[in-house]
Amino acid sequence: MTQPVTPIEPIVWRRKHLLGIEPLSADEITLILDTAVQMREIMDRPIKKVPTLRGRTVVNLFMEASTRTRASFEMAERILSADSLSVQAAGSSVSKGESLLDTVRNLEAMTPDVIVVRHSSAGAANFLARNCNSRIVNAGDGAHEHPTQALLDAFTLRQAKGRIAGLKIAIVGDVLHSRVARSNIHLLSKMGAEVTLCAPPTLLPQEFSSLANLTWRLDEAIEGADVIMMLRLQQERMNSAFISTAREYHAHYGLTMDRLKKAKKDTVVLHPGPMNRGVEISSEVADSKSSLILDQVTNGVAVRMAVLYLLLGGGRE
Amino acid sequence: MTKTATPKRSKAAKDTLVLSATQLTTAIKTMAAKMMADQKDVASLAIVGIQSRGVPLAARLAAAIKAKTGKKVDVGSLDITLYRDDLSTIGTRPVLKSTNISFSIDGRAVVLVDDVLFTGRTIRAALDELVDFGRPSRIALAVLIDRGHRELPIQADYVGKVIKTTRSDMVDVRLAEIDGKDEVVLIKR
Numbered sequence: 305m306t307q308p309v310t311p312i313e314p315i316v317w318r319r320k321h322l323l324g325i326e327p328l329s330a331d332e333i334t335l336i337l338d339t340a341v342q343m344r345e346i347m348d349r350p351i352k353k354v355p356t357l358r359g360r361t362v363v364n365l366f367m368e369a370s371t372r373t374r375a376s377f378e379m380a381e382r383i384l385s386a387d388s389l390s391v392q393a394a395g396s397s398v399s400k401g402e403s404l405l406d407t408v409r410n411l412e413a414m415t416p417d418v419i420v421v422r423h424s425s426a427g428a429a430n431f432l433a434r435n436c437n438s439r440i441v442n443a444g445d446g447a448h449e450h451p452t453q454a455l456l457d458a459f460t461l462r463q464a465k466g467r468i469a470g471l472k473i474a475i476v477g478d479v480l481h482s483r484v485a486r487s488n489i490h491l492l493s494k495m496g497a498e499v500t501l502c503a504p505p506t507l508l509p510q511e512f513s514s515l516a517n518l519t520w521r522l523d524e525a526i527e528g529a530d531v532i533m534m535l536r537l538q539q540e541r542m543n544s545a546f547i548s549t550a551r552e553y554h555a556h557y558g559l560t561m562d563r564l565k566k567a568k569k570d571t572v573v574l575h576p577g578p579m580n581r582g583v584e585i586s587s588e589v590a591d592s593k594s595s596l597i598l599d600q601v602t603n604g605v606a607v608r609m610a611v612l613y614l615l616l617g618g619g620r621e
Numbered sequence: 622m623t624k625t626a627t628p629k630r631s632k633a634a635k636d637t638l639v640l641s642a643t644q645l646t647t648a649i650k651t652m653a654a655k656m657m658a659d660q661k662d663v664a665s666l667a668i669v670g671i672q673s674r675g676v677p678l679a680a681r682l683a684a685a686i687k688a689k690t691g692k693k694v695d696v697g698s699l700d701i702t703l704y705r706d707d708l709s710t711i712g713t714r715p716v717l718k719s720t721n722i723s724f725s726i727d728g729r730a731v732v733l734v735d736d737v738l739f740t741g742r743t744i745r746a747a748l749d750e751l752v753d754f755g756r757p758s759r760i761a762l763a764v765l766i767d768r769g770h771r772e773l774p775i776q777a778d779y780v781g782k783v784i785k786t787t788r789s790d791m792v793d794v795r796l797a798e799i800d801g802k803d804e805v806v807l808i809k810r
Contacts, residue, residue: 316713342700342717351753354703617714
């Protein structure tokens with residue numbers, strides 16, 4: 305009813321899929337984060353439900369273990385009134401040897417609007433986007449990308465620090481196997497943060513040297529950092545000797561209270577979960593007031609609501 | 622809710638001034654006076670503006686009531702986008718604006734405020750959204766302009782001005798807070 309004064313909104317969402325952060329522009333990232341701010345407000349209402357995606361169907365296809373991400377997507381879908389169903393590898397025909405494409409084509413025959421996919425192989429989401437008609441949301445594909453995690457991290461940082469540009473951010477731990485790190489490196493550098501990656505030499509790929517500073521020394525990474533993002537040591541993806549023992553790893557790369565004290569007074573700590581307490585992060589730090597770990601979880605729902613809302617824009621295809 | 626495409630404005634287009642800045646101010650004062658007459662207990666009143674131009678209008682109504690009674694009235698904002706009935710047919714997603722009702726509306730007399738009442742679909746969405754925040758004792762509607770052409774059985778309780786329009790006309794409400802000046806213009810198409 306209100307006639308627009310500005311002829312056209314400068315940023316509109318035109319993508320069919322969310323496959324990763326790498327292809328997104330800073331404007332698109334900002335649009336998702338701004339949309340998520342309004343979605344976050346819904347979660348504080350007495351009735352946490354809006355009718356926006358009524359009659360839309362979302363399939364959550366999780367071919368790899370997940371608690372947080374799957375629960376978060378399901379929560380986001382419910383708050384937006386979408387109908388959703390979750391399919392997990394265990395207990396599905398995948399365990400009978402059905403291929404990913406066959407599984408998805410069969411699910412697609414039930415006419416969902418969006419398929420949220422988590423898979424242990426890098427490129428799985430892109431592969432489905434090329435071969436299916438549904439909109440695809442990448443909920444983590446191997447060591448490639450986990451875009452909604454990076455978005456919720458960014459949302460949490462904006463909430464805590466008011467901005468992303470200019471922040472000094474240390475990403476510490478198993479960078480090599482981490483899709484969270486990969487998505488975050490792309491997002492944070494696009495948004496103008498200064499990123500330092502810190503890991504043992506075996507877990508620190510050189511490919512990011514153009515986007516971030518690299519160091520093997522934790523104290524160096526932490527010094528002056530506004531934000532410390534800890535990564536989970538992904539022992540399930542380690543098929544050879546990347547580290548000697550978890551104990552030694554903790555001694556050199558574990559975030560403890562003593563180390564955290566060397567950072568700034570208002571340095572905040574993020575972790576995508578699940579945490580290996582006593583390995584990459586001490587319990588004391590994880591439960592300290594510097595930790596934003598549970599805020600990340602809350603914000604994850606809002607960010608996923610924003611993504612689903614934007615992807616399901618436009619007419620039905 | 623029915624957004625008309627931005628019109629091709631030729632220099633020959635006939636724009637009629639519906640309300641001048643002074644008339645707009647008077648209209649708000651008159652509406653505020655009626656609200657106070659209907660709700661003697663001003664403290665139980667809450668004014669909720671619908672994004673975008675209902676929001677500054679709500680603030681102005683509250684200011685007018687405060688000027689008369691000295692009492693502060695709660696003011697909130699409502700973005701109805703997520704409750705629209707045409708989300709699956711319109712093009713790209715509208716950018717969401719803030720919804721902020723930081724007080725309980727239970728048992729309160731809530732006045733919804735919008736700039737133009739047209740099809741009534743925006744108000745339907747606003748009513749659905751508002752009741753998700755609580756159970757007001759009464760919900761009333763205040764609009765600066767009623768331009769007719771209702772598609773739903775919805776009427777305003779407080780109206781600045783009723784004007785005759787055709788369906789394709791545009792009513793452009795400009796407010797200092799958003800547009801830099803106060804005026805209401807009817808654009809014939």
